[in-house]
C-alpha cells in the first residue's frame with residue numbers, strides 16, 4: 001500500500017467514513033472478494049511453490065495442469081496450444097460465454113525469471129502482510145487474481161459479459177516470442193483487455209514503454225600496427241567517434257531513452273582493427289519515435305572521423321509500447337472510482353517497463369481498451385527479495401470482478417466504434 005492511500009484512509013476516517021467495514025457490508029461484491037481470500041491464498045501458494053522458469057518444460061507443464069483444471073471447474077472451454085517459435089510451454093486459452101455483448105480478455109504469464117530449485121529453497125511464505133517466493137508478484141499473484149476474480153463472478157451468478165477470455169502465456173520473461181501473435185489475435189476481438197503484471201503501489205498502468213535494440217556496425221581496414229599503421233582504417237576509433245555523436249538520441253520530453261551498453265572491436269594488439277560494433281537499448285512510448293531515432297541516427301553517422309570507413313546504424317524492434325491513449329485513461333478512471341470503495345486510492349501511472357500490454361494495443365483503434373498492472377501489488381521483481389502486498393489481495397480481486405460487472409452492464413464509458 002502506498003503512503004498516499006494511508007493518507008486517504010486516514011482522511012476518510014476523520015470525515016466520518018469508516019471505509020472498509022460498512023462499505024463491505026453494503027457491497028456484495030466486496031463481501032464476496034473477502035470470502036474468496038482464503039482460497040486465493042491457497043492457489044497462490046500452490047503456484048509459487050512450483051518452479052516455472054522460462055524454458056522449464058516440466059515446471060510449466062505442472063502449473064499448466066493446475067490452471068487448466070481451475071479454468072474448467074469455473075465452466076470455461078479451455079484450449080491448450082504450443083507456444084510458437086519452438087518456445088517451451090503452452091498458451092492456455094479459456095473462454096466463458098455470457099449473456100451480454102461486451103468482450104473481455106484477462107491475460108498474464110505463468111513463467112518466472114527463476115531457475116530450478118528456487119521454489120524449494122524459498123517456498124511461499126507470508127510475514128507481516130508480505131508474501132514472498134519466486135514470482136510471487138510477477139506474476140503468480142496475477143494468475144491467482146484472474147482465477148479468483150472469475151470465481152467471484154461465478155459465486156455471484158454473474159454472466160452479463162459477452163465473452164470472457166483468459167490467456168496464460170509461458171514465455172513473457174524472454175520477450176513473449178511464442179505468444180505475442182496469439183495476444184494480438186485475441187486482443188483484436190475484445191472490447192477490454194486487462195493485463196495482470198504487478199504494480200509497485202496501488203496503481204493501474206495506462207502506458208508502458210516499448211523496447212527496441214539499436215546496433216552500430218563499423219567497417220574499416222586492417223593493417224600491421226607496427227610496420228604500416230597508416231594503411232589501416234581504425235574501426236574502433238571510428239566507433240568511438242560515432243558513439244559520442246550518437247549519445248543524445250533520446251528525447252526526455254517524449255520519454256525516449258537510447259543507451260549504448262555493449263561494444264566489440266579488435267582482435268590482436270598489433271593489428272589496426274577492421275571491424276567494431278556496438279549495441280544498445282531503446283525505450284519509447286511514442287510510436288513515431290522509431291522513425292525519428294532511425295532517421296536522425298542515419299543522418300548523424302554520415303559524418304566520419306576516419307575516412308574510408310563504413311558505418312551502419314539499425315534498429316531491431318522488440319515489444320511495442322502501450323502508448324498513452326484515451327481508452328486506457330477512461331478505463332483507469334473507472335478503476336479509480338471502483339477502488340475507492342475499498343477505502344484505497346488508486347493511481348493511474350505510465351511505467352518504463354515493456355509488457356505484453358503492448359502486443360494487445362491496436363494503434364489507431366478505440367478498441368480494445370487496454371489496462372495494465374491489474375495484478376497484486378509488489379516489489380523487488382526479478383530478485384530474491386521479491387515480495388507481494390498480501391493486503392492488496394481483496395481490493396484487487398474486487399477491482400477485477402467489479403470492472404467486469406460494471407463494464408458489462410454499461411453502454412457508456414469506452415464507446416464501441
Ligand SMILES: [Zn+2]
Pocket residue numbers: 109138139172197198
Ligand atoms: Zn511479469
